[in-house]
Amino acid sequence: MDFLRPASWEEALAAKAEHPTAVPIAGGTDVMVEINFDRRRPEYLMDLNRVADLYDWEVGEESVRLGASVPYSRIMEHLRAELPGLALASHTVASPQIRNRGGVGGNLGTASPAGDAHPALLAAGAEVEAESVRGARRIPIDDFYTGVKRNALAPDELIRAVHIKKADGPQQYSKVGTRNAMVIAVCAFGLALHPGTRTVRTGIGSAAPTPVRARTAEEFLRAALDEGGFWDNGKIIPPSVARRFADLCAAACNPIDDVRGTADYRRHAVGVMARRTLAWTWESYRGPGRVTEGAA
Amino acid sequence: MRLDFTVNGRPRQADDVWEGESLLYVLRERLGLPGSKNACEQGECGSCTVRLDGVPVCSCLVAAGQAEGREVVTVEGLAHYAGQRSGGTGARGTSPDEAVGGAAEGAGPQAGEGTGPAPVQQAFIDAGAVQCGFCTPGLLIAADALLELNPDPTDADIREALSGNLCRCTGYEKIMDAVRLAAARRSEGV
Ligand SMILES: Cc1cc2nc3c(=O)[nH]c(=O)nc-3n(C[C@H](O)[C@H](O)[C@H](O)COP(=O)(O)OP(=O)(O)OC[C@H]3O[C@@H](n4cnc5c(N)ncnc54)[C@H](O)[C@@H]3O)c2cc1C
Ligand code: FES
Ligand code: FES
Numbered sequence: 001m002d003f004l005r006p007a008s009w010e011e012a013l014a015a016k017a018e019h020p021t022a023v024p025i026a027g028g029t030d031v032m033v034e035i036n037f038d039r040r041r042p043e044y045l046m047d048l049n050r051v052a053d054l055y056d057w058e059v060g061e062e063s064v065r066l067g068a069s070v071p072y073s074r075i076m077e078h079l080r081a082e083l084p085g086l087a088l089a090s091h092t093v094a095s096p097q098i099r100n101r102g103g104v105g106g107n108l109g110t111a112s113p114a115g116d117a118h119p120a121l122l123a124a125g126a127e128v129e130a131e132s133v134r135g136a137r138r139i140p141i142d143d144f145y146t147g148v149k150r151n152a153l154a155p156d157e158l159i160r161a162v163h164i165k166k167a168d169g170p171q172q173y174s175k176v177g178t179r180n181a182m183v184i185a186v187c188a189f190g191l192a193l194h195p196g197t198r199t200v201r202t203g204i205g206s207a208a209p210t211p212v213r214a215r216t217a218e219e220f221l222r223a224a225l226d227e228g229g230f231w232d233n234g235k236i237i238p239p240s241v242a243r244r245f246a247d248l249c250a251a252a253c254n255p256i257d258d259v260r261g262t263a264d265y266r267r268h269a270v271g272v273m274a275r276r277t278l279a280w281t282w283e284s285y286r287g288p289g290r291v292t293e294g295a296a
Numbered sequence: 297m298r299l300d301f302t303v304n305g306r307p308r309q310a311d312d313v314w315e316g317e318s319l320l321y322v323l324r325e326r327l328g329l330p331g332s333k334n335a336c337e338q339g340e341c342g343s344c345t346v347r348l349d350g351v352p353v354c355s356c357l358v359a360a361g362q363a364e365g366r367e368v369v370t371v372e373g374l375a376h377y378a379g380q381r382s383g384g385t386g387a388r389g390t391s392p393d394e395a396v397g398g399a400a401e402g403a404g405p406q407a408g409e410g411t412g413p414a415p416v417q418q419a420f421i422d423a424g425a426v427q428c429g430f431c432t433p434g435l436l437i438a439a440d441a442l443l444e445l446n447p448d449p450t451d452a453d454i455r456e457a458l459s460g461n462l463c464r465c466t467g468y469e470k471i472m473d474a475v476r477l478a479a480a481r482r483s484e485g486v
Contacts, residue, residue, distance in 0.1 A: 003315040005361065028359055029354075029357050032358070033338045054320055094460065097438070100353055101358070180459065182460065295324065
């Protein structure tokens with residue numbers, strides 16, 4: 001095994017171009033487990049800790065550009081207002097020690113259906129900034145997950161940053177597991193209200209081969225909220241609408257039975273989380289902070 | 297490969313380090329610092345917790361090469377670290393017999409100069425928070441880091457800060473007591 005230590009982003013891209021099989025290591029919280037247990041013996045291990053840009057973030061007008069290696073603990077501490085869904089999801093990851101090292105770049109690299117960043121990114125709306133010596137491109141988050149633990153990166157590409165839409169309304173993240181800490185999701189659900197566009201976006205974790213959105217449910221809710229004038233009148237969403245939304249979210253799942261839970265349980269739990277997160281977010285939308293309050 | 301980094305305030309070097317090796321392995325097997333424990337090698341138990349450039353991390357999940365040029369504090373150096381933080385000049389290292397959860401760093405300038413355990417170590421002893429002691433080094437590092445940032449933690453803060461550390465013996469109550477005790481002593485200036 002060779003240990004590559006690029007000191008800059010350009011060096012990292014050059015190294016990855018020269019050795020496409022090199023395994024990048026950021027926080028190491030996925031990679032080191034595999035090496036410790038002999039599940040992986042990469043020819044090259046490429047340390048990204050020295051690439052300082054990957055630890056920066058910038059808050060722009062519309063979105064946050066989050067460096068690939070920014071640890072979860074920093075997201076929780078510094079980006080709660082801009083990225084509430086991702087901050088909540090980050091807080092559910094593992095333990096303080098893991099959150100001090102692991103970040104969204106590694107979560108995307110692993111692309112596990114159970115990764116906690118994914119539902120939050122899907123719900124908020126995001127693009128992955130991938131780059132190689134051939135050039136840079138932005139991959140919409142909806143196109144990023146291509147299969148179980150597979151993603152859209154080419155062998156010579158690295159993730160530089162993730163561009164995540166700044167919250168324009170309430171967001172929530174909910175996760176089912178056996179305890180609060182150190183739990184891989186049995187299933188998880190992210191919800192973001194987007195009052196600006198009068199849309200709602202979802203993200204479902206651990207209930208399909210990849211993280212997915214419940215598009216039919218989103219479209220149903222968009223139409224129902226629109227029809228009832230709910231964005232303007234701020235009325236409570238009728239239980240029948242919430243129930244239908246929950247059923248459609250459950251129907252978007254394509255889960256399996258495994259040691260953490262059965263497919264039936266996952267479908268059921270996703271429905272429950274959908275209904276609850278809708279109630280929580282809608283309640284805070286109706287509350288004093290309503291952005292459309294007083295608008296024509 | 298060769299690894300140069302700072303451990304418990306002293307420059308250290310390790311040779312013939314395998315590229316896939318963990319920082320934990322280097323500390324225990326190459327530098328003779330067995331205080332950090334290896335119980336799972338997968339980030340689940342926290343018994344390998346060290347400070348890496350001040351940040352509490354699982355050393356089993358840090359590739360050795362990632363520690364190049366960085367500063368690591370292990371339980372063996374905790375008394376020294378805590379002493380420096382509080383501005384004390386005398387507290388350089390822990391004498392071997394007094395260190396909780398691992399022998400203090402052996403030969404070298406630190407040995408023998410200790411003035412005793414770090415406050416959080418003393419609190420673990422006094423509260424009876426140590427049974428088999430396997431989890432203790434990691435808990436001490438995590439608890440000390442908590443109290444550094446948050447001198448007056450609530451019970452919820454303590455539970456959260458220690459949620460990455462497993463203990464099979466104590467049932468955690470005495471550990472909670474120990475952290476509360478360390479915080480109370482600190483606020484009283486003991
Ligand atoms: C005890 C424990 C508990 C955990 N609990 C959770 C949990 O609750 N929720 C959760 O989501 N995850 C959990 N994880 C998994 C892990 O912590 C996360 O997936 C984390 O986000 C990985 O980030 P990292 O920086 O440590 O990744 P690394 O291990 O460094 O890398 C992960 C993958 O991404 C690739 N990679 C990293 N950076 C880049 C980049 N810039 N460009 C391209 N590829 C890259 C690597 O090559 C590797 O394939 C847990 C892990 C452990 C050990
Ligand atoms: S040995 Fe590192 S967390 Fe268990
Ligand atoms: S005292 Fe034995 S594991 Fe904690």
